């Protein structure tokens with residue numbers, strides 16, 4: 631297993647690829663963290679920034695891989711580890727009957743997660759005064775790398791193929807926020823129902839808190855096994871600066887929604903993504919995590935990645951020491967609270983490839 635420190639370093643600094651085409655297509659644009667490539671180190675797959683400004687200057691270098699995708703990670707000419715790139719999934723070669731390549735409908739994340747953005751547009755993305763500054767949801771759409779609305783039938787078809795051809799083990803369904811009070815819960819529910827009819831695959835849905843808590847039971851009944859409602863930033867000042875539109879949904883509403891969702895999905899099956907490095911202090915992130923764990927919500931803390939083309943592309947990436955100062959005590963808090971990444975049925979917390987948190991959790995357990 632790579633050390634937590636090495637993963638922290640790679641995710642903060644990124645890596646320089648001697649062959650930029652190494653591995654299968656990287657994540658560029660899209661919702662949430664992006665500009666990564668999946669890299670397997672000692673059997674563990676992590677997402678590492680490769681297209682960001684820090685990555686172009688990174689002291690970490692990955693050689694051109696051989697025909698089997700095997701390569702070497704080095705720093706200052708000193709070899710650190712053997713690495714490999716997950717091979718291109720077989721479902722990427724298929725297309726729907728109407729000619730849409732499956733990879734425009736869903737992507738492989740890490741090595742065993744199918745991920746899709748059901749609706750590739752957002753009420754908050756059109757306006758500079760409302761958009762989340764870190765988000766690139768419109769970039770992949772503008773570049774023709776995806777389609778705006780994935781239908782339930784398309785998602786079911788792709789999910790079935792990804793399980794059968796590539797052994798995918800769980801699915802992440804995120805969405806831009808549509809107009810309306812459900813904030814995306816309705817399209818997630820109808821999409822999950824269609825996937826579950828086609829194939830037995832655990833699903834995490836990700837959306838903003840809907841206006842009515844009734845949506846939690848409806849999403850669960852439709853086949854969503856785990857739910858993510860993402861805070862991203864945890865203090866009102868940072869939320870207002872970084873995500874002025876989404877910050878209109880108060881922290882109180884998020885916590886009320888978490889409290890209502892946990893009894894429906896189960897303790898540890900509701901999670902939230904927190905981007906460390908946007909301005910929140912380590913103390914404020916940890917005190918929020920403490921409150922979340924107390925009510926059964928898994929806080930998935932991820933280092934912020936400055937995505938090219940977003941307003942934050944020149945914002946500094948957090949230092950490995952800052953991330954360590956959060957993840958090390960957080961792993962202890964999770965353990966004391968009885969929450970564990972491996973117990974999550976589906977989603978980012980279970981996948982864990984965008985953060986070293988699960989490595990810290992394993993370390994805390996020994």
Ligand code: SF4
Nearest residue numbers: 739978981982983984
């Ligand atoms: S943690 Fe989430 S966003 Fe990151 S690779 Fe895994 S599924 Fe994708």
